[in-house]
Amino acid sequence: MLEDKVLIWKFKSGSSDALCRIYEKYKKDLLRLAAILSNNACDAEDIVHDVFVSFAQSTETLKLSGNLKSYLLTCVANRARNKNRANQCRQTVGLDEAQPVVSQSKTPEQWMIHSEELRRWSDIMAQLPYEQRETVILHLRAGMKFRQIAKSQGVSVNTVKGRYRYGLTKLRSILNGEMEK
Amino acid sequence: MKSAENIKKVIKNLDLEIDTNTEKDRIILSELLEAQEKSRKTNSAFAAPNIRRQIMKSPLTKIAIAAVVTIACVIGLSLWRTTGSGIALADVLARVEQVKAFRFHWNVKITGEDPNKPYSSEERGTILTSQEYGRKGKIEQLDPNGGESTSTEVYTFPDKKTKIGITPKQKKYWRVEFDDVTAERLWQMNDPRTYLKKILACKYESLGRSTIDGVEVEGFQTTDPYFFLIGGGIQIDAKVWVDVKTRLPVRYDFTWPNFDQMGTKIINRGHIVMHDFQWDVPVDAAEFEPVIPDDYTGTVVKYPAHITEETNIQGLKVLVELLGKYPDPEIIANYTNVAPTVLLSALEKSETPAAMRLKEEIKGLTDDEISNKLVDFLMPIRGLGRFCDMLAQDGKDPAYYGNTVTPKDADKVLLRWKVSDNDYRVIYGDLHAETVTPEKLAELEKALLK
Numbered sequence: 121m122l123e124d125k126v127l128i129w130k131f132k133s134g135s136s137d138a139l140c141r142i143y144e145k146y147k148k149d150l151l152r153l154a155a156i157l158s159n160n161a162c163d164a165e166d167i168v169h170d171v172f173v174s175f176a177q178s179t180e181t182l183k184l185s186g187n188l189k190s191y192l193l194t195c196v197a198n199r200a201r202n203k204n205r206a207n208q209c210r211q212t213v214g215l216d217e218a219q220p221v222v223s224q225s226k227t228p229e230q231w232m233i234h235s236e237e238l239r240r241w242s243d244i245m246a247q248l249p250y251e252q253r254e255t256v257i258l259h260l261r262a263g264m265k266f267r268q269i270a271k272s273q274g275v276s277v278n279t280v281k282g283r284y285r286y287g288l289t290k291l292r293s294i295l296n297g298e299m300e301k
Numbered sequence: 302m303k304s305a306e307n308i309k310k311v312i313k314n315l316d317l318e319i320d321t322n323t324e325k326d327r328i329i330l331s332e333l334l335e336a337q338e339k340s341r342k343t344n345s346a347f348a349a350p351n352i353r354r355q356i357m358k359s360p361l362t363k364i365a366i367a368a369v370v371t372i373a374c375v376i377g378l379s380l381w382r383t384t385g386s387g388i389a390l391a392d393v394l395a396r397v398e399q400v401k402a403f404r405f406h407w408n409v410k411i412t413g414e415d416p417n418k419p420y421s422s423e424e425r426g427t428i429l430t431s432q433e434y435g436r437k438g439k440i441e442q443l444d445p446n447g448g449e450s451t452s453t454e455v456y457t458f459p460d461k462k463t464k465i466g467i468t469p470k471q472k473k474y475w476r477v478e479f480d481d482v483t484a485e486r487l488w489q490m491n492d493p494r495t496y497l498k499k500i501l502a503c504k505y506e507s508l509g510r511s512t513i514d515g516v517e518v519e520g521f522q523t524t525d526p527y528f529f530l531i532g533g534g535i536q537i538d539a540k541v542w543v544d545v546k547t548r549l550p551v552r553y554d555f556t557w558p559n560f561d562q563m564g565t566k567i568i569n570r571g572h573i574v575m576h577d578f579q580w581d582v583p584v585d586a587a588e589f590e591p592v593i594p595d596d597y598t599g600t601v602v603k604y605p606a607h608i609t610e611e612t613n614i615q616g617l618k619v620l621v622e623l624l625g626k627y628p629d630p631e632i633i634a635n636y637t638n639v640a641p642t643v644l645l646s647a648l649e650k651s652e653t654p655a656a657m658r659l660k661e662e663i664k665g666l667t668d669d670e671i672s673n674k675l676v677d678f679l680m681p682i683r684g685l686g687r688f689c690d691m692l693a694q695d696g697k698d699p700a701y702y703g704n705t706v707t708p709k710d711a712d713k714v715l716l717r718w719k720v721s722d723n724d725y726r727v728i729y730g731d732l733h734a735e736t737v738t739p740e741k742l743a744e745l746e747k748a749l750l751k
Contacts, residue, residue, distance in 0.1 A: 125634040126693040136334050137696070143330055148319050155319070169329060176333040177340040231325040235318035260312045288305050295308060 124188040134179055143172060146189060150196050151232050156257055157200040159246035165231045167203060171195045193262045194272050197254060201273070204250050247294055252287030255280055388519045388543055390505070394497045396548050402431040402584045405493065406577040411559070413569045428491050429582070434589040435459060438491065456591045459488040462606065465591050473669075474591075474599035480608050480687060493550055493575060500541060503528050508540065518542040518551050552576045600672040605684040613688055613716070614732050616681020622655045623648070627703035627715065627730075628682055636686020641675045644682075685716075692718045698725075702749060706730040714745045 127145075130138035150171060154164035171192060175182075184191055245253045251273070258264045258272075270280045408425040426440035436457040443450045449470075456465045462484035467474045479487060489495045500523050508520030520542045528537040540554045553575040558567040593599070605612045620628055624647050632643060648656055659678075663671050685701070692699040699718040706715045710730030717727045725742045728734045737745070 125630075126690070126699075130693075134337075136337060139333060139337055140330060141698075143333060147321060147326075151321070152317050152319050156317075172329065172333055173336050176336040179337055179340050231322050231329070233320040233322060237315070238317040238319060241315060241317060256312065260309060261315075288308055291312075292305055292308050295311075 128182070128184055128188055132179060132182060139176055142175075142188070142192075146192050147172075149189065150192055152238065153193055153257065153262060154196050154200055155232065155234060155238060156242050156245050156261075157197065157250075157254055158203060159242045161230070161232060161234075163200075163203055167196055167199045169231075170199055190262065190264060190268070193258070193264070194268070197258055197262075197272060201250070201254065244291070244294055248287050248290055252283045252290065255283040256287040256291065259284055388507075388545060388548065390497065390501055390521055390541075390543075393543050393548050393550065394494065394501065397494050397497060397550065397580075400549075400580050401433065402429070402582050403493075404429045404579040404582050405575050407491070407573065407575045410572045411569050412572070414567050429584065429588065430492065431584045431589065434584060434586055436488075436491070437589055454591065456589065457487055457490075458589075459484055465593075467591060467593060467597070472594070472597045474593050474597050475602065476599065477602040478604060478606075480604040480606060480684070482608075482691060483604060483687065493553065493578070496539070496553055496575075497541065497550070499528055500539060503539075510545065511542070513542055513551050516551055517545045519545055547580070549580050550575075550578055552578075598667075598669045600669055601676050603676050603680040603683070604687060605680060608684050608688045608691070610726065610728070610734060613681070613685050614728060614734065616684050617715075617728075617732060619678065619681055621708045622653060623659065623678055624651045624656065625653045626707060628685075630701050630703050632682060633686045633689060633701055633703065636683045636690075641672045641679065644675050644678055645671070689716075689718075700746075705749060708732070712745070713749060714742070717742060717746075 127138045127142055131142060147168065150168045151164060154167040155161065158164045158167065174195070175192065245257065248256065254273070255269055258269050259266065264272075266277050266280045266284070270277045273280065404427065406425070406427050408423070410421060410423045412421045423443040424440055425443070426438050428436065428438040430436045438455045438457075439452065440455060441450050441452045451468065451470055454467045454469075456463075458464070462479045462481060464477045464479070464487060465474065466476075500521060503523040503525035505521050505523035505525070508522050510517060510519050512518065520540055522538070522540045524536070524538050526536065528539050537555060537557045541550055542552045542554075543549065544551050553573070555571075555573040557571050559569050559571060605616065617627060628647070632647075648660065659674070663674050666674065689699045689701060697719045699716070700714075701716045702714060706713045707730055711733070713730045715728050715730050715732070717725050720726045720736060723738060724736045725739060726734065726736050727742065727745065
């Protein structure tokens with residue numbers, strides 16, 4: 121999009137207005153992705169916050185010839201993956217203790233205010249293995265190609281396609297199960 | 302039962318509402334701006350934005366960049382500041398602005414930093430500027446290997462919004478017809494008045510008295526990173542030397558480093574010198590009439606004379622008739638460099654009646670002839686790109702969706718921009734236009750994502 125080209129150009133020239141506009145324009149998309157990938161409100165906010173801080177610090181080093189939105193979404197996916205690995209390693213939080221993605225009331229510290237629908241889908245997606253969840257969401261919601269996802273995950277395209285297929289099958293089973301209830 | 306296809310559709314079209322806490326937004330934004338500022342301060346000694354590197358590739362553009370001066374910056378500043386030695390730079394500017402015609406020599410040299418890979422390129426020329434007739438420059442590009450140089454005569458006519466270049470060695474010429482805004486900016490190029498205004502708008506200091514070619518002068522220097530308006534952060538060293546008797550400039554010196562792609566290592570340094578000024582020289586109208594011999598071939602580049610919503614709609618109609626679709630945003634964003642080959646490539650894939658006619662017409666033509674044949678089709682691309690650029694510069698939030706919207710999409714936003722805090726102007730896929738509220742625009746653009 122032309123606006124993004126101009127924004128990147130201005131941002132790289134040191135424009136704070138461009139940074140504000142990029143933040144306003146993409147914060148919700150990034151939070152939405154982080155929320156579904158992490159299924160944890162605090163983690164999602166941390167991930168997006170960190171992505172924006174790194175981005176803000178890249179004024180003079182950013183090399184971006186492609187799509188700004190895809191770039192930021194990939195950054196979120198990468199950080200979410202790292203966070204997920206770190207959480208798996210620690211294994212200090214049990215499933216029941218995990219903070220739900222939605223809290224019903226808004227607290228002053230809370231950044232993200234999400235809908236019931238987002239909470240429901242985060243819970244549904246959380247039933248998928250992480251790699252499948254990431255692949256399905258990046259492909260269907262972020263519009264990323266399998267090739268791009270493969271590059272981002274450091275695996276082959278066939279592996280990504282497999283994860284996507286298994287993910288959809290599992291989702292189908294979850295959703296049809298929900299309907300039958 | 303939901304099929305896999307249904308599930309894909311459901312996930313794609315999910316309306317996952319989300320909002321953010323305004324107070325937290327404010328805190329985070331403030332943190333981000335601080336991070337950006339810190340990063341700029343830390344990196345400024347080494348890094349430089351890519352856009353500047355791109356722009357700095359052309360020595361002519363170097364001048365152009367420096368010439369893109371917002372005179373408004375000057376307004377409101379304390380102009381009549383003397384430096385203690387008696388000369389006020391604003392007084393110099395006032396005198397220069399009274400001059401009807403002047404001539405000077407200029408030299409641009411790029412010198413490589415790597416001693417193992419000696420590299421340099423050089424251009425030099427003479428520029429004659431007349432308030433009445435326009436500007437004429439003779440630019441010589443020197444071969445760094447000592448070979449034959451290439452000379453080009455360049456004429457700029459602000460009233461006709463035209464620039465013409467003639468290269469005798471190649472028996473070629475080019476003519477660019479600009480829109481009014483660009484023409485005005487072009488006129489500011491290569492103009493010592495522009496540089497004086499720029500120095501005045503920056504933080505500068507006196508270098509004291511000296512002598513150049515037997516003339517007593519006083520020097521002024523700025524190292525303000527915003528001397529070049531585009532690509533702030535450049536480590537420029539700009540000096541102007543003023544004759545203490547006439548209060549007119551005698552010499553300008555600008556030096557700056559160019560960085561590698563990573564922005565961490567200096568690869569070469571640029572040096573522009575403007576010297577041998579002759580102020581208030583007599584000029585003859587005939588000097589400003591380009592002579593193009595009959596056997597020269599040439600190309601023409603056109604921008605719409607006035608770029609408006611209507612000219613853009615008309616231009617888009619022409620492009621759709623030719624290409625069957627709207628041009629890609631990438632092409633529009635790079636409108637200054639859009640070449641006939643880009644259009645030819647799109648034309649190859651089009652089978653509209655207009656495309657078939659044009660393909661037939663250009664069969665067997667030379668490259669120059671094809672370029673000229675495509676002028677009218679490239680003009681709306683340049684016009685639209687320029688339009689979006691101007692809107693962006695004015696903070697009017699333009700967006701163009703030529704990659705997803707088709708001529709049949711009467712309800713989809715093809716191009717939009719802000720006209721006031723409460724209104725956006727929208728051109729739809731079928732090229733009708735209307736003014737909408739930001740809320741309505743948000744709905745329209747949401748539909749685009751689906």
